[in-house]
Amino acid sequence: MGVTVSKGDLTRERIVAQAAPIFNQRGFAGCSMADVMEVTGLEKGGLYRHFSSKQALAEEAFKYSLAQSVKTRTADLGHIEGAVEKLRYVVRRFVETPSAVAGGCPLMNTAIDADDANPELRALAKKGFARWKTRLGGIVEAGIEAGEIRAEVEPRRVANVMIAALEGALTISRLDGDKEALRDAAWMLERMLEGIKVVKEKRPARAAVTS
Amino acid sequence: MGVTVSKGDLTRERIVAQAAPIFNQRGFAGCSMADVMEVTGLEKGGLYRHFSSKQALAEEAFKYSLAQSVKTRTADLGHIEGAVEKLRYVVRRFVETPSAVAGGCPLMNTAIDADDANPELRALAKKGFARWKTRLGGIVEAGIEAGEIRAEVEPRRVANVMIAALEGALTISRLDGDKEALRDAAWMLERMLEGIKVVKEKRPARAAVTS
Numbered sequence: 199m200g201v202t203v204s205k206g207d208l209t210r211e212r213i214v215a216q217a218a219p220i221f222n223q224r225g226f227a228g229c230s231m232a233d234v235m236e237v238t239g240l241e242k243g244g245l246y247r248h249f250s251s252k253q254a255l256a257e258e259a260f261k262y263s264l265a266q267s268v269k270t271r272t273a274d275l276g277h278i279e280g281a282v283e284k285l286r287y288v289v290r291r292f293v294e295t296p297s298a299v300a301g302g303c304p305l306m307n308t309a310i311d312a313d314d315a316n317p318e319l320r321a322l323a324k325k326g327f328a329r330w331k332t333r334l335g336g337i338v339e340a341g342i343e344a345g346e347i348r349a350e351v352e353p354r355r356v357a358n359v360m361i362a363a364l365e366g367a368l369t370i371s372r373l374d375g376d377k378e379a380l381r382d383a384a385w386m387l388e389r390m391l392e393g394i395k396v397v398k399e400k401r402p403a404r405a406a407v408t409s
Numbered sequence: 410m411g412v413t414v415s416k417g418d419l420t421r422e423r424i425v426a427q428a429a430p431i432f433n434q435r436g437f438a439g440c441s442m443a444d445v446m447e448v449t450g451l452e453k454g455g456l457y458r459h460f461s462s463k464q465a466l467a468e469e470a471f472k473y474s475l476a477q478s479v480k481t482r483t484a485d486l487g488h489i490e491g492a493v494e495k496l497r498y499v500v501r502r503f504v505e506t507p508s509a510v511a512g513g514c515p516l517m518n519t520a521i522d523a524d525d526a527n528p529e530l531r532a533l534a535k536k537g538f539a540r541w542k543t544r545l546g547g548i549v550e551a552g553i554e555a556g557e558i559r560a561e562v563e564p565r566r567v568a569n570v571m572i573a574a575l576e577g578a579l580t581i582s583r584l585d586g587d588k589e590a591l592r593d594a595a596w597m598l599e600r601m602l603e604g605i606k607v608v609k610e611k612r613p614a615r616a617a618v619t620s
Contacts, residue, residue, distance in 0.1 A: 223525035224525065225438060301525050310518055314434035315435050315436075354593070358581065359574065359596075361581065366576040367569065367577070369520050370569065372520075373524060374535065383570060385566065
């Protein structure tokens with residue numbers, strides 16, 4: 199069964215994809231509909247046929263940027279065995295892969311841009327962080343259930359520390375123009391992840407004492 | 410000897426103090442000179458007599474917000490004994506004290522707001538982060554010299570991890586409207602700081618084995 203995509207849908211998708219990096223780099227107030235007209239080559243009438251307001255377009259642009267970002271950061275995560283290895287992979291991907299949409303992390307950008315000024319975008323950023331926290335926390339939980347991660351580890355705490363350190367470090371690294379802060383954060387997170395593992399001894403402790 | 414402060418200087422200082430929270434909350438593009446006129450009660454002519462452009466005012470406002478923030482976060486730091494205790498105090502102050510200027514951390518806000526859009530503000534934010542890193546790194550270095558912190562600890566890494574985790578967590582906490590992310594980051598940093606200390610044993614290890 200074929201899926202029919204209208205020309206209008208394609209134009210709408212193209213507008214969102216072209217507007218996303220401008221909103222991600224300049225923020226809501228820093229991006230005008232005139233900027234979007236320029237980058238898409240559309241007239242005012244053409245643009246407003248698809249989006250009733252800058253707010254409506256900015257929300258779609260954020261969702262698009264976030265979806266691209268999640269795809270880039272978690273590509274192939276399903277193929278990785280083990281909870282701790284999965285979390286390590288998330289850290290490495292975050293450090294190594296450039297932003298999926300120009301301008302850095304859309305979650306962080308929108309959180310800072312919208313926290314005091316735009317309740318709708320703020321709510322979308324909050325939801326984005328909450329989902330990421332749930333996803334990372336879920337990996338920790340699965341690791342506890344599998345006996346790989348120590349039972350007393352708090353999944354939420356591991357998730358919060360990972361997200362905070364990576365996002366904070368990305369902001370510093372983008373300013374500094376190098377990956378030093380990101381690599382330092384990754385180093386600390388690697389140690390944290392090593393520390394939550396169940397230590398499997400090769401021989402029982404008693405045997406080691408008596409041998 | 411008295412210091413003479415002119416009426417013009419006082420007006421200038423008042424404009425900066427009143428504009429600072431607007432720039433900190435809304436960002437450069439989101440704050441207009443009309444907004445500043447409204448909050449200060451000044452006419453256009455009065456405002457431009459003190460600041461030739463929005464850019465000039467935004468730079469002063471950022472410097473003011475950062476100075477307030479540094480003052481709040483490091484108040485009494487000089488009275489604290491010991492490098493690790495000093496670093497712990499920085500973590501606690503960051504978690505416990507509200508933003509000195511409404512809108513969250515001016516460093517983080519300006520870093521995100523200006524990184525792709527405003528080279529002058531970007532440079533000021535970069536300098537602010539670099540100074541903070543140097544200050545925290547200096548505390549670690551002093552701790553190493555005093556034999557309190559292990560010699561192989563990298564001061565820059567400790568500073569980067571502290572700043573990244575605290576700033577990232579603050580952004581999440583501001584969105585969530587609670588301190589959970591900040592407390593989780595502080596928990597991890599406490600463990601990191603505990604881990605960099607030179608462990609002083611009360612008795613030599615040999616004695617413990619033979620007693």
